[in-house]
Amino acid sequence: xxxxxxxxxxANIVKKAQEVFWQKGYSATSLSxxxxxxxxxxxxxxxxxxxxxxxxFQKAIEERLLAFDAFKKELSKSEFPLExxxxxxxxxxxxxxxxxxxxxxxxxxxxxxxxxDDNLEADAVQILKEVEQMFTQAIKDEKLKGNLKTQTDxxxxxxxxxxxxxxxxxxxxxxxxxxVLKNQIEMQLAVIS
Amino acid sequence: xxxxxxxxxxANIVKKAQEVFWQKGYSATSLSxxxxxxxxxxxxxxxxxxxxxxxxFQKAIEERLLAFDAFKKELSKSEFPLExxxxxxxxxxxxxxxxxxxxxxxxxxxxxxxxxDDNLEADAVQILKEVEQMFTQAIKDEKLKGNLKTQTDxxxxxxxxxxxxxxxxxxxxxxxxxxVLKNQIEMQLAVIS
DNA sequence: TTAATTTTGTAATGATTGATACATAAATAG
DNA sequence: CTATTTATGTATCAATCATTACAAAATTAA
Numbered sequence: 443x444x445x446x447x448x449x450x451x452x453a454n455i456v457k458k459a460q461e462v463f464w465q466k467g468y469s470a471t472s473l474s475x476x477x478x479x480x481x482x483x484x485x486x487x488x489x490x491x492x493x494x495x496x497x498x499f500q501k502a503i504e505e506r507l508l509a510f511d512a513f514k515k516e517l518s519k520s521e522f523p524l525e526x527x528x529x530x531x532x533x534x535x536x537x538x539x540x541x542x543x544x545x546x547x548x549x550x551x552x553x554x555x556x557x558x559d560d561n562l563e564a565d566a567v568q569i570l571k572e573v574e575q576m577f578t579q580a581i582k583d584e585k586l587k588g589n590l591k592t593q594t595d596x597x598x599x600x601x602x603x604x605x606x607x608x609x610x611x612x613x614x615x616x617x618x619x620x621x622v623l624k625n626q627i628e629m630q631l632a633v634i635s
Numbered sequence: 636x637x638x639x640x641x642x643x644x645x646a647n648i649v650k651k652a653q654e655v656f657w658q659k660g661y662s663a664t665s666l667s668x669x670x671x672x673x674x675x676x677x678x679x680x681x682x683x684x685x686x687x688x689x690x691x692f693q694k695a696i697e698e699r700l701l702a703f704d705a706f707k708k709e710l711s712k713s714e715f716p717l718e719x720x721x722x723x724x725x726x727x728x729x730x731x732x733x734x735x736x737x738x739x740x741x742x743x744x745x746x747x748x749x750x751x752d753d754n755l756e757a758d759a760v761q762i763l764k765e766v767e768q769m770f771t772q773a774i775k776d777e778k779l780k781g782n783l784k785t786q787t788d789x790x791x792x793x794x795x796x797x798x799x800x801x802x803x804x805x806x807x808x809x810x811x812x813x814x815v816l817k818n819q820i821e822m823q824l825a826v827i828s
Numbered sequence: 829t830t831a832a833t834t835t836t837g838t839a840a841t842g843a844t845t846g847a848t849a850c851a852t853a854a855a856t857a858g
Numbered sequence: 859c860t861a862t863t864t865a866t867g868t869a870t871c872a873a874t875c876a877t878t879a880c881a882a883a884a885t886t887a888a
Contacts, residue, residue: 445864446854465750470662473846484847485866494847543749552805553746556736557658567809574809598822601806605819609802612745613794616760616767626798629791633826638834639884666876677877678836687876 450482452490452501460502464547467554468499468562499562506548507569514576523580524589527603528631534610535624542618549611574604581634591635599634606630643675645683645694653695657740660747661692661755692755699741700762707769716773717782720796721824727803728816735811742804767797774827784828792827799823 458480462471473495477483482490491497513530520526551566578600584590592599610627617623651673655664666688670676675683684690706723713719744759771793777783785792803820810816 443864444856444862446852446866448865450865467662467747467751469660470747470751472844474844483867485850485868488847489865545746545749549805550746552808553738553743554660554663556738556808558660558663563808570805570809594822598818601815601819602822604809605802605806605823606798607802608805609798609800612742612763612801612804613798615745615749615756616763616797622794625791626794629787629795630798636834637832637886639836641835643836665874667874676837678838678880681877682835 450480450486450490455480455482455487455490456498456501456505459498460505460547463499463502464544464550467550468495469554469558471495496559496562500565503548503551503562503565503569507572510569510573510576517576517580524584524634527577527580528634531606531610531627531631532624534614535620535627537614539618542614542623545611545614546607549608552608570604570608573607574600577603592633602633643673643679643683648673648675648680648683649691649694649698652691653698653740656692656695657737657743660743661688662747662751664688689752689755693758696741696744696755696758696762700765703762703766703769710769710773717777717827720770720773721827724799724803724820724824725817727807728813728820730807732811735807735816738804738807739800742801745801763797763801766800767793770796785826795826 459476462475462479466475473484473487476495476498477487480487488494491501493500517523517526548566548569551562552570555563555566578596581590581596581599585596610623613626614623652669655668655672659668666677666680669688669691670680673680681687684694686693710716710719741759741762744755745763748756748759771789774783774789774792778789803816806819807816
């Protein structure tokens with residue numbers, strides 16, 4: 443292939459940009475921020491992403507969707523899927539403070555984008571719904587196997603978990619503290635049993 | 636008192652500005668947005684609020700704190716305080732779609748401001764903690780009166796409610812639907828009994 | 829009436845925004 | 859070696875950003 447070699451790989455730009463978007467959100471992140479974080483100048487940036495800032499943000503969101511898909515795949519192979527989900531929640535407690543403050547970029551986006559950008563908002567909502575669907579399915583399966591005492595509708599329980607996830611997204615910022623979060627997570631997971 | 640009469644009352648500017656901030660957040664709201672919404676030009680605007688955009692946002696947040704104080708006062712007079720809190724959650728379900736999409740301006744601010752403005756972030760976190768404290772106290776009181784079966788620590792239950800509140804803040808945007816929200820709210824409130 | 833005082837409206841301010849233009853660098857195909 | 863192609867770096871764009879400057883308007887105290 444002809445042409446000057448690429449220094450700034452698409453995937454790398456997205457990764458670095460994602461970090462900034464995750465912390466500052468979409469609106470408060472400037473092109474200057476992104477250029478500083480990625481190292482790429484305006485030339486490389488717009489040559490790689492014709493859609494500019496918005497396209498990069500979308501790619502950053504998509505990257506999270508891929509991470510979710512990977513988890514779902516792992517879940518499908520798991521012998522105790524519901525335990526895997528619970529352990530995922532439990533693992534949140536022991537995250538670094540900075541991770542608590544960043545929260546979940548998808549949940550953040552739903553909150554930020556409502557009256558700002560319909561496409562980005564819808565993309566993020568869609569992902570949260572897919573996560574919810576995964577929760578619901580795992581609960582249904584566990585119920586069929588007779589491992590769940592609760593009589594509550596799996597759909598309600600799936601929504602309960604996604605609501606918890608979004609609530610945790612703010613609670614982590616109020617209390618970026620391992621013990622507080624651990625107690626809270628255990629209490630909320632106890633509902634699913 | 637001497638001087639040209641005031642057309643744009645402080646309180647009115649804050650009220651109108653709050654509506655914009657509530658929808659678009661802090662960063663995405665421009666001075667031009669605020670001037671359009673309030674009717675006040677740059678002259679009046681900066682004459683009234685020397686602190687500019689940030690001061691008005693702070694005042695908009697304070698207004699919500701006052702609303703919370705009013706609720707707390709009502710609660711202190713109530714015969715069944717925990718029922719009043721539950722009814723408050725229940726009332727959310729029947730809100731207009733636009734109210735669902737706006738969510739809670741305090742919870743929104745916690746999510747938006749983390750890496751943007753320490754003061755505004757801390758203000759919003761403080762308010763959520765005060766709301767949590769109110770929940771906790773109401774639960775303690777009810778427990779002393781012997782009206783609560785659950786053995787869970789009131790502190791955990793208070794945090795459970797504030798987590799639910801913040802989770803609902805996103806769930807309402809995913810499902811701005813009366814029935815979905817009603818079911819979800821009832822299920823979550825059933826934990827406090 | 830006049831002087832003092834305050835608010836208002838408008839016109840600027842310089843800085844920053846996201847995006848484009850374009851010459852140059854650096855590679856490969858022929 | 860040359861032509862072609864692609865990526866990069868820099869200069870620049872118009873638009874918008876939050877804020878300030880300031881003259882005119884509109885009141886009251888004296």
